[in-house]
Amino acid sequence: MLQALKQSKDFLQFTLAQPQHFDEVGTFMLGSHTQVEVWDTGVIVFEPVESELKQTSGKDIVLSCAVHGNETAPIELCNGLVKALLEETLIAKQRILFLFGNPPAIINGTRFIDENLNRLFNGAHSVGEGLINPERIRAKKLEFYVDKFFTSENAATHKIHYDLHTAIRGSKHEKFAIYPYRPGRQYSGEQIMFLEACGIDTVLFHHEPTTTFSYFSSLNYQADAFTIELGKVLPMGQNDMTRFIALNEMLTRLISDTPLQLSEFNAKSVNLYQVCRAINKNFDDFEFTFANDVENFTAFPNGYILAKEGGNDIKVEHEIEAVVFPNAKVPIGQRTVLCLKPASTDNIDKAHNS
Ligand SMILES: O=C(O)CCC(=O)N[C@@H](CCC(=O)O)C(=O)O
Numbered sequence: 441m442l443q444a445l446k447q448s449k450d451f452l453q454f455t456l457a458q459p460q461h462f463d464e465v466g467t468f469m470l471g472s473h474t475q476v477e478v479w480d481t482g483v484i485v486f487e488p489v490e491s492e493l494k495q496t497s498g499k500d501i502v503l504s505c506a507v508h509g510n511e512t513a514p515i516e517l518c519n520g521l522v523k524a525l526l527e528e529t530l531i532a533k534q535r536i537l538f539l540f541g542n543p544p545a546i547i548n549g550t551r552f553i554d555e556n557l558n559r560l561f562n563g564a565h566s567v568g569e570g571l572i573n574p575e576r577i578r579a580k581k582l583e584f585y586v587d588k589f590f591t592s593e594n595a596a597t598h599k600i601h602y603d604l605h606t607a608i609r610g611s612k613h614e615k616f617a618i619y620p621y622r623p624g625r626q627y628s629g630e631q632i633m634f635l636e637a638c639g640i641d642t643v644l645f646h647h648e649p650t651t652t653f654s655y656f657s658s659l660n661y662q663a664d665a666f667t668i669e670l671g672k673v674l675p676m677g678q679n680d681m682t683r684f685i686a687l688n689e690m691l692t693r694l695i696s697d698t699p700l701q702l703s704e705f706n707a708k709s710v711n712l713y714q715v716c717r718a719i720n721k722n723f724d725d726f727e728f729t730f731a732n733d734v735e736n737f738t739a740f741p742n743g744y745i746l747a748k749e750g751g752n753d754i755k756v757e758h759e760i761e762a763v764v765f766p767n768a769k770v771p772i773g774q775r776t777v778l779c780l781k782p783a784s785t786d787n788i789d790k791a792h793n794s
């Protein structure tokens with residue numbers, strides 16, 4: 441079965457041929473330099489052989505895509521990197537795990553099938569009704585694979601996880617990253633400048649624990665983990681991949697341990713936002729007052745009525761709040777929108793450490 445992958449070098453096609461699960465896990469070598477391991481459908485690891493690994497600066501990298509099945513640009517990007525690795529035009533000098541999160545939802549062309557996978561991490565998959573649907577089962581497996589990768593005897597100390605997405609609506613900042621809640625740990629100015637070099641010039645600092653994939657890696661493995669939004673959702677094949685040239689170049693450098701040549705941290709070259717609150721849905725009649733085509737990062741003044749539910753008005757509480765990811769069509773109890781204010785740079789480690 442792995443023969444098909446070795447021939448086509450198309451991991452997406454290989455994954456979608458067995459979207460539910462994969463019986464024949466396996467390992468093969470690329471030349472004498474890299475071991476490839478397929479752990480499950482959509483799960484592939486590239487590991488430089490030990491002699492190569494010792495010469496590196498030691499980063500373990502997780503790149504995930506398709507946690508939401510219809511977010512296709514990250515899938516095309518990751519598939520391109522896997523292809524370059526399989527074709528040996530890109531040689532891994534760091535251990536790297538690629539995860540294609542929800543293959544059945546990719547086939548379906550939808551965000552999810554039964555339940556939003558990116559609300560099921562940090563054990564949420566097993567809470568309440570438990571492992572009742574394929575997304576809950578997959579979330580548990582994805583946690584297991586990340587754990588296996590980050591706790592391997594070959595694991596590096598510097599752990600990185602970029603969970604790649606695209607957003608439902610347009611945005612005043614086309615590409616942006618969500619920095620998960622990080623109590624007691626400074627934000628990494630070096631990572632922010634890496635993102636900036638990738639063309640991701642906007643970062644949101646999350647204010648509370650969540651059940652997202654990036655928070656799972658950040659919390660449990662102290663990874664430099666981010667949810668990264670790369671533009672607007674488009675059908676497979678319709679993405680303008682020229683918009684990801686910088687990101688592809690920087691990921692290629694990261695994987696091949698080529699100098700990243702990052703600029704010193706400079707707050708003026710990025711837009712930094714602090715999440716001040718998440719507004720959750722409490723009633724079925726929850727609705728926003730603004731139009732459906734309002735872009736992410738649109739700002740509203742103090743007192744403005746953002747939404748209504750159960751006979752109550754939900755108003756802007758700060759001088760100004762910008763909104764991101766407004767979505768009224770979520771189940772009761774889930775986040776309908778994040779509200780943002782400008783962030784302070786006090787808690788950012790401005791040194792470059794690697
Ligand atoms: O565009 C939208 O409304 C959602 C885009 C998306 O999938 N965003 C992630 C963000 C996760 C995080 O907060 O780290 C999500 O909602 O899962």
Ligand SMILES: [Zn+2]
Nearest residue numbers: 508511605606
């Ligand atoms: Zn998404």
